[in-house]
Amino acid sequence: MTRGWRIARSLLALTVSIGLSSCAVSxxxxxxxxxxxxxxxxSTATDSIAMSSVDRTGIVGIGVGPVMMPGYLDRSQIVIxxxxxxxxxxxxxxxxxxxxxxxxxxxxxxIATRVVARTFQYQVAVAVLHFDGRPGSDVTLDARWRILAxxxxxxxxxxxxxxxxxxxxxxEPMVAAMGRALSTLGQEIATEIRAxxxxxxxxx
Numbered sequence: 768m769t770r771g772w773r774i775a776r777s778l779l780a781l782t783v784s785i786g787l788s789s790c791a792v793s794x795x796x797x798x799x800x801x802x803x804x805x806x807x808x809x810s811t812a813t814d815s816i817a818m819s820s821v822d823r824t825g826i827v828g829i830g831v832g833p834v835m836m837p838g839y840l841d842r843s844q845i846v847i848x849x850x851x852x853x854x855x856x857x858x859x860x861x862x863x864x865x866x867x868x869x870x871x872x873x874x875x876x877x878i879a880t881r882v883v884a885r886t887f888q889y890q891v892a893v894a895v896l897h898f899d900g901r902p903g904s905d906v907t908l909d910a911r912w913r914i915l916a917x918x919x920x921x922x923x924x925x926x927x928x929x930x931x932x933x934x935x936x937x938x939e940p941m942v943a944a945m946g947r948a949l950s951t952l953g954q955e956i957a958t959e960i961r962a963x964x965x966x967x968x969x970x971x
Contacts, residue, residue, distance in 0.1 A: 796859045799845065799942045801869040803876050804950040828889075829882060829960065831875040834867040835894045841866070845938060848899045848907075860938045870895065873946060877953025882960050888917035891956055900944060903936035908948040912956060914963070923959050927952050 840846055845860045862869065870893065878891070893912045900906035907930050914923040931948040934940050 796861060797938070798861055798863040799938065800863045801873050801942065801949060802946045803873055803953075804947040829875070829878055830888065830890045831871045831878070831893070832890075833892055834870045835892075836867055836870075836898070837896065840895065840898060845942070846899050847941070848901050854899060857938070866898075870898075870949060873949040874953045874956065877950050878957045878960070881954065881957035889922070889960060890915040890917075898945070898948075900933060900941045902933060902938065902941045904933055906931045906933060906941060906944040906948050908945070908952060910952060912952075914956070914960060922963055925955070925959065927955050 839854060842856070843861045843865075845857045845862060847855050847857065849855050874891070874893065891912060891914055893910055895908070895910045897907050897909040907928070909926075909928045911924070911926045913921055913925075916922055929948045929951045931944045931951070933944045
């Protein structure tokens with residue numbers, strides 16, 4: 768066997784070894800979704816109305832969106848805060864859906880449990896200013912939101928800042944705390960909708 772042949776065999780064995788090793792490594796990426804503080808109850812007519820559907824009676828419910836976010840959050844990776852002006856973007860912890868979709872879904876679910884839909888439409892627009900957390904510490908949700916009538920009139924404009932404690936270290940507890948913060952915001956929006964003057968209905 769020539770020296771060149773021995774070298775070729777060694778290189779081939781090394782290539783096969785590397786290939787087998789790479790096949791044995793699994794993808795370490797973990798995916799997370801936002802959810803309400805408590806599990807959603809079974810779907811009812813009120814729930815579907817508040818999720819912006821229309822039933823046969825013509826009742827139109829409450830739509831949530833658009834949800835606008837700052838650029839640092841507009842990504843699939845989960846962002847954590849490590850200092851007053853410093854964040855860290857996780858490589859292997861990601862959202863299973865666009866973050867704005869998760870925010871709209873959780874808010875709609877929360878409002879659905881707290882508002883009895885009437886015979887006209889509201890639209891809730893949300894501009895998120897900050898929505899990140901420190902694992903093992905707290906989560907901050909800072910958002911401006913508007914309630915619009917079906918004809919586009921602005922009925923309310925508010926700013927809410929929610930600080931929610933994180934029970935323990937790790938991404939899963941932090942994501943759970945983010946869900947609780949969204950539930951709190953949903954409760955505030957629902958309270959504002961219920962407090963709207965009843966004469967708004969007459970103007971529809």
